[in-house]
Amino acid sequence: MDALVQLENVTKQYENGAAPAVANVSLAIAAGEAVSIMGPSGSGKSTLLNMIAGMDRPTRGAVRVGDERVDMLSETGVARFRRRQVGMIFQFFNLLDDMTVMDNILLPAQLAGARAVAGGPGQSSRAAARERAERLVETLRIGHRRDAYPARLSGGERQRVAIARALVNKPAVLLADEPTGAVDTATGEEIGELLLSLNRSGQTLILVTHNADLAARYSRRVISIADGRIASDTAVRL
Ligand SMILES: Nc1ncnc2c1ncn2[C@@H]1O[C@H](COP(=O)(O)OP(=O)(O)OP(=O)(O)O)[C@@H](O)[C@H]1O
Ligand SMILES: [Mg+2]
Structure with missing residues (x-):
């Protein structure tokens, strides 16, 4: 697979955290994929997404998006990367x-x-x-x-x-962190449909969600994480 997003042995240890928030995660996402990241609260989903977005730096390991080593960029390099390569949406819209x-x-x-x-x-x-x-x-x-x-x-x-x-x-990749977390079910469905239709027209999509139903219906691959590690990585059957 020709990866658009690639993590190699990525660990994030926050200073006061006992266990790492993300522990030795490796994964590859190809251009055009629609991937959900699922897992309980505190399992490291947002930390993972933020490292892909260049908003957070890993303690160890490599994060690549396209040709860029995101974890090695300078401050101005990260700012440019974030403007050009990633789009991010959040639970509370910002x-x-x-x-x-x-x-x-x-x-x-x-x-x-x-x-x-x-x-x-x-x-x-x-x-x-x-x-x-x-x-x-x-x-x-x-x-x-x-x-x-x-x-x-x-x-x-x-x-x-x-x-x-x-x-x-x-952006090369659209990252969404609980984009339906603050809206009602019907609106959540609508946003799910919208993200899926963007993906159908080629947009690479990584979606963080607690919602298994949403993950199964609006992505094509579901990665579950628990305690900062990948617990499963499965294709969604249509
Ligand atoms: N800036 C930070 N400083 C210290 N610890 C942090 C920081 N951000 C997250 N953590 C810790 O890292 C772990 C993973 O947090 P993260 O926000 O990635 O979880 P999450 O899976 O997104 O949870 P939720 O579903 O509640 O959004 C948690 O134990 C959290 O307390
Ligand atoms: Mg989170």
């Missing part, structure tokens, strides 16, 4: 309340553009980002809410804004 839907979505593109100033971002990349954002709000059915502020949106709408924001820079 939207900026004083920015409109459209401005929230465009924020990562603006950050990426601002950083590229050295090479001259040009109108074209900004226009391209705006065009992508327009397409995303249509696909995600939030176009009519483009000028609204997050406080006025439903939970499902907020999560769709967060998904659009995660996708605006065309």
Whole structure:
């Protein structure tokens, strides 16, 4: 398998933690996969995801995404990696309340553009980002809410804004940490469907969830972790 995401003997030991949060985990995820990571509270799911996203560094082992050794990047290297290669969505959306839907979505593109100033971002990349954002709000059915502020949106709408924001820079991999944890069941289903349809059109997806039903229905491979170790790694039968 040609891996897009690869962990080799990855261990994360927090300073005050007795046992490591993630213990000697190796795994490979190919481009185009939809993978769920399941496990009880405290088993290390978020820690694992955060190391793939470059938000947390392993104590030992190697994390690769595409051509990058994520665990070896400098601070600026990590910032660039996070803007370009990964999109992340969270349980509580993490939207900026004083920015409109459209401005929230465009924020990562603006950050990426601002950083590229050295090479001259040009109108074209900004226009391209705006065009992508327009397409995303249509696909995600939030176009009519483009000028609204997050406080006025439903939970499902907020999560769709967060998904659009995660996708605006065309990340190699979309990481979702309990994306349905703060919404009702019907909305959770809708978000699950949405993630699956993004995956069908090629988006690599790694989803952390407590919900076995969600994992089975909206991903194609389920990795269970317990006490920081992989307990099972199985293909979902359709
Ligand atoms: N920043 C931190 N500092 C110290 N310990 C941490 C930190 N983050 C997580 N831990 C510990 O690492 C272990 C794994 O935590 P993690 O957040 O990865 O679990 P999780 O599987 O995502 O749990 P949940 O389902 O509740 O979100 C836990 O014992 C937790 O207390
Ligand atoms: Mg967690």
